[in-house]
Amino acid sequence: MEFSKIFNWRKVFGLIALIVLFVALAWGSQHSNPNFSHQWETLAEPGKLSQAHATLENNCSACHTTVKGVEANKCILCHANNQSVLQRQPTSFHANIQTCKECHLEHRGRAQRPTEMNHIALANIGLKQMADAIDSSDEERAKVIQLKHWLSQTDSSSDLRTNIPPREFILNCMTCHRNKDLHFGYFGKGCGDCHTTKTWSIPEYRHPSARSMDCSQCHQAPPSHYMKHFKMISQKVAGKPKARVTQCFLCHQTTSWIDILETGLYKHH
Ligand code: HEC
Ligand code: HEC
Ligand code: HEC
Ligand code: HEC
Ligand code: HEC
Ligand code: HEC
Ligand code: HEC
Known part of the structure; x- marks a missing residue:
């Protein structure tokens, strides 16, 4: 690499x-770390x-x-x-x-x-x-x-x-x-615009309401939703035969992707 x-x-x-526009460049001397020699043996x-x-x-x-x-x-x-x-x-x-x-x-x-x-x-x-x-x-x-x-x-x-x-x-x-x-x-x-390098979770983040209709602005549906599977399984399971793929909010909740609206947890067989 x-x-x-x-x-x-x-x-x-x-x-x-941007910074150069406002700050006159003054080339400082490089800071070099002093090199301590470790006396590890004597410790x-x-x-x-x-x-x-x-x-x-x-x-x-x-x-x-x-x-x-x-x-x-x-x-x-x-x-x-x-x-x-x-x-x-x-x-x-x-x-x-x-x-x-x-x-x-x-x-x-x-x-x-x-x-x-x-x-x-x-x-x-x-x-x-x-x-x-x-x-x-x-x-x-x-x-x-x-x-x-x-x-x-x-x-x-x-x-x-x-x-x-x-x-x-x-x-x-x-x-x-x-x-x-x-x-x-x-x-x-x-990634660093929103995340730190300690953990990916952001405790102060609040997810948009489950009533939001913008789900598809932030979420990508799985490939199966763009195949026959969507008509044969997804729409049937959710009981929403007319829902389009982009209308996640008609079938999904914000708790978990397998927590289907009005149907409950979907379990694979
Ligand atoms: C004499 C051989 C030897 C030397 C020298 C050595 N290691 Fe290891 N190291 C091992 C063995 C054996 C293991 C345990 C099995 C493995 O993970 O490969 C190990 C494991 C590790 C692990 C995984 C530990 C874990 O619990 O996940 C790291 C990281 C590591 N060594 C880094 C270092 C670093 C850095 C140095 C030098 C400061 C070093 N090793 C020097 C042999 C050595
Ligand atoms: C597996 C590799 C490994 C072995 C074996 C090992 N050390 Fe270290 N030691 C390290 C590493 C890596 C550091 C520095 C990083 C740190 O601060 O943890 C270190 C740091 C030290 C330090 C602190 C000063 C310094 O150099 O940063 C002392 C003192 C030390 N070791 C002594 C010993 C002694 C004595 C032994 C044998 C009993 C020993 N070490 C065996 C890997 C090792
Ligand atoms: C615009 C802001 C933003 C950017 C940019 C962003 N994320 Fe996130 N990310 C979030 C938010 C908000 C969460 C939800 C955090 C939570 O629930 O704790 C999240 C969650 C995550 C999680 C799951 C955390 C968890 O605890 O489950 C991972 C992993 C992740 N992001 C990786 C990335 C990576 C990798 C990048 C860069 C390619 C990135 N993110 C860019 C906002 C962002
Ligand atoms: C910038 C930080 C960084 C430096 C420098 C670095 N490593 Fe690592 N290394 C990591 C991280 C992070 C992991 C992943 C450890 C894990 O998965 O828990 C890792 C993993 C390892 C592993 C595998 C440990 C395992 O669990 O099997 C070994 C061996 C290892 N490093 C050896 C070295 C040696 C030897 C050097 C120096 C030549 C070195 N590393 C320098 C961060 C570093
Ligand atoms: C050269 C590789 C490298 C770069 C660049 C890098 N990281 Fe990491 N990062 C690692 C390694 C290695 C780990 C230790 C965990 C692992 O082995 O997956 C880690 C761990 C993390 C973790 C802790 C959670 C986890 O996955 O274990 C976060 C959060 C993280 N990095 C965010 C960032 C962000 C944000 C940036 C950019 C500002 C960044 N990293 C840049 C290599 C990198
Ligand atoms: C403004 C962006 C945004 C909108 C709008 C949004 N989400 Fe999220 N959602 C996130 C982020 C960020 C995460 C955390 C990272 C991840 O898991 O993708 C998340 C996570 C989730 C999770 C995963 C929970 C888990 O832990 O497994 C589900 C389910 C979810 N959202 C459903 C929805 C639904 C349904 C809608 C519409 C009602 C929606 N989201 C609207 C940003 C958004
Ligand atoms: C017609 C209702 C419907 C719509 C619209 C819909 N889904 Fe689904 N989705 C389901 C059902 C039912 C399942 C579980 C059974 C399956 O795989 O079809 C599912 C499964 C998923 C899974 C996989 C869960 C897993 O772990 O396997 C994700 C992720 C998902 N949907 C995201 C989305 C997103 C994002 C959107 C919007 C862009 C969306 N869905 C639109 C009904 C729907």
């Missing part, structure tokens, strides 16, 4: 154009390893080296061929990654799995990789510089009117979550 694909160029550059009790790595409890150097701390190469040595990770859309970025500890935390005890997805870390990894890539074009590198500049201006401000921090906002959610789009594309590609 190419890392450039995880970024939302169009969207962010649209915004940059007595880092905490127990996860269940999956329990057999490495006495083999610290399976993951650590004296100077560099946790080294991705050591993880990769054991995990390079994990096909299920590489082939699953959201995690296929693993094919292209040289750092692990941002999302794979350890020493939290046996009961905790060693994974916490971190979208901000993901964005940082992507930006760094693109800036470092020797074969990336000047144009691509210029984009990265602009993105970083935009971030340095926006990170600390609250001008961005979304629920997610700017560093997540630059991600192109579709690259990894297209398969999760319950909205059949009706709500666009900017």
